[in-house]
Amino acid sequence: MNGKATTTKARLERGRSALGPALELVHTGRAPTRAVLTAELGVTRATAGAVAAELEALGLIRVDSRPGAAAGSQGRPSHRLSVDGAGPVVLAAQVHADGFRAALVGLGGRTVATAPGCVTVSADPAQVLGEVVEAGAVLLRASGRRCVGAGLAVPSAVAEPEGTALNPLHLAWPAGAPVRDIFAEQVRAAGIHGPAFTGNDVNLAALAEHRHGxxxxxxxxxxxxxxxxxxxxxxxxxxxxxxxxxxxxxxxxxxxxxxxxxxxxxxxxxxxxxxxxxxxxxxxxxxxxxxxxxxxxxxxxxxxxxxxxxxxxxxxxxxxxxxxxxxxxxxxxxxxxxxxxxxxxxxxxxxxxxxxxxxxxxxxxxxxxxxxxxxxCTLDHNSLVGAAELAWQPVLDDPLGALA
The missing domain is CATH 3.30.420.40 (ATPase, nucleotide binding domain)
Structure with a gap:
């Protein structure tokens, strides 16, 4: 392999390894322009441009075609970056003592559609989670959007690696209910693609507020x-x-x-x-x-x-x-x-x-x-947004691998 080919391959590998960090920077609003992305990643302008272009090609972000500078700033204008408002979504759900809520959430923590379900929560977690997932599936069918995963917030400590709800005291669910497995099974049965995750509602609220609030x-x-x-x-x-x-x-x-x-x-x-x-x-x-x-x-x-x-x-x-x-x-x-x-x-x-x-x-x-x-806290339904963060994490870690 000649020197030029080696250099090109190395640049491509560096760019691919930067896709996840770059996407997280745009997702959390910390890289509003390509210049900021370049500085945050510590790469060249060419590499940052290639990374942004790749993420745009994946339908995850948008790169403003006309670079501009903020009023009063100096130096070369930079292309603005934002999440793609028409891009993929994840299914997010929250169950609490007075019902549940399902939503479609895009990158940037943006809620695309939501369906509250204020019902008496059954003592059977499979029944409740079936209703939750069906509400989400209805939203997905109406939206026509691609779904890349699902996340669920529950008012209980969730033991890992089993994914069991140890003390869902206010839901009347049995202690140790395998909520992650039940949720994942309901997601698959509804024909929704992508991995499914479950976490404690306050943990997920904190994660959402840290990233977006x-x-x-x-x-x-x-x-x-x-x-x-x-x-x-x-x-x-x-x-x-x-x-x-x-x-x-x-x-x-x-x-x-x-x-x-x-x-x-x-x-x-x-x-x-x-x-x-x-x-x-x-x-x-x-x-x-x-x-x-x-x-x-x-x-x-x-x-x-x-x-x-x-x-x-x-x-x-x-x-x-x-x-x-x-x-x-x-x-x-x-x-x-x-x-x-x-x-x-x-x-x-x-x-x-x-x-x-x-x-x-x-x-x-x-x-x-x-x-x-x-x-x-500043976010509405922050546990729901946090459930979405769980589902987005594989994409943030490896955009190419997760969306392949």
């Missing part, structure tokens, strides 16, 4: 959230979820924040899971939960509309203090550089941000030396 730019991101029932936590380290040795890390809901408090499902007492979720808030406010809408929606409406009511304010402050105590303990152990809060906890932060930050600062070693930023 309030967690962007954080190196060590702690996410704590309460949805319809219970409290979950997640940690993202250098862009990757920290799930522990078997997928069970960050079960923050079982931190004790009130030793004399309510009995918890885990067998302990006064856990964050039962002391700082929507049911705890409604109970503390003296409100009887109704069947009309979810507990989360009832709690959110109460906080937003009646926080001036003394009973509601007292209940809010009580939960803020419990939540702050739990967060302070996590700060001492994990030393995150950012905390984001979701679900009812986001609403509590909005209602009284100074109180929550003061509790965390007062109770944590590192809080007193400057504090950890505490922010609200």
């Amino acid at each position: 309030a967690g962007r730019g954080a190196q060590h991101l702690l996410c704590v959230a309460t949805g319809h029932r219970g409290v979950g936590g997640a940690l993202v380290l250098d862009g990757r979820l920290h799930t522990g040795s078997s997928g069970l890390a960050l079960e923050v809901g079982h931190l004790t924040v009130n030793p004399e408090g309510r009995a918890c499902h885990c067998g302990s007492r006064g856990c964050l899971d039962v002391e700082a979720d929507p049911l705890a808030f409604l109970t503390a406010a003296g409100r009887e939960p109704g069947p009309e809408v979810s507990l989360l929606q009832q709690s959110t409406d109460l906080l937003r509309r009646e926080y001036d009511d003394q009973a509601v304010r007292n209940a809010g402050e009580e939960l803020i203090d419990r939540l702050g105590l739990g967060l302070a303990g996590l700060v001492n152990i994990l030393n995150p550089d950012r905390i984001i809060l979701g679900g009812l906890h986001r609403e509590l932060l909005d209602a009284d941000p100074e109180r929550l930050r003061a509790v965390v600062a007062d109770r944590s070693l590192w809080g007193r030396s400057g504090g950890v930023p505490i922010l609200a």
Whole structure:
């Protein structure tokens, strides 16, 4: 092989190895132009151009044919890069205590179509996941889009490598239900192509927020959230979820924040899971939960509309203090550089941000030396977007191999 051919082959290999990193940069909005892509990848302009062209040929991104420069900038104008809005999608699904939601999600975390299913969740996971996948299949048929995978978010710790839901307490599913296998089987039966993945809903919310929302730019991101029932936590380290040795890390809901408090499902007492979720808030406010809408929606409406009511304010402050105590303990152990809060906890932060930050600062070693930023999650349906991230990951790792 002559020298020129060798050089060409080496350039092609470098370009192909850069396809995944390049796609992730565009996917997460960190490479809005080809010039930025060149700098981030540490390659030549020619290689970056070839990489962008390859990703465009795969139908994953778009390269603006007319380069432009931002107002006031200097130097050569650069081609703008964006995800292809007409490109492939993944099927994303979330199951929670009050129903499910299915969606088609493109690159960039963009929801293309969604189908809520507010139903009573059956104790049979196969029945529920069959309904979820069918709702997604209807969306796919209507869209005519290519599907490259599927992801599912569930309100339970998911053990790896088995893919079993160990404690789906609020779904009445049997402990240890093989949800990943069931989901994958339903996906195949519906004729949907691509691999299927399953993960814990708060883990996936954290992943979505890190890539597309309030967690962007954080190196060590702690996410704590309460949805319809219970409290979950997640940690993202250098862009990757920290799930522990078997997928069970960050079960923050079982931190004790009130030793004399309510009995918890885990067998302990006064856990964050039962002391700082929507049911705890409604109970503390003296409100009887109704069947009309979810507990989360009832709690959110109460906080937003009646926080001036003394009973509601007292209940809010009580939960803020419990939540702050739990967060302070996590700060001492994990030393995150950012905390984001979701679900009812986001609403509590909005209602009284100074109180929550003061509790965390007062109770944590590192809080007193400057504090950890505490922010609200910003994505709608972030667990659903996170489920999509699971499904997109093989494409982000190896675009050519995944789409072949």
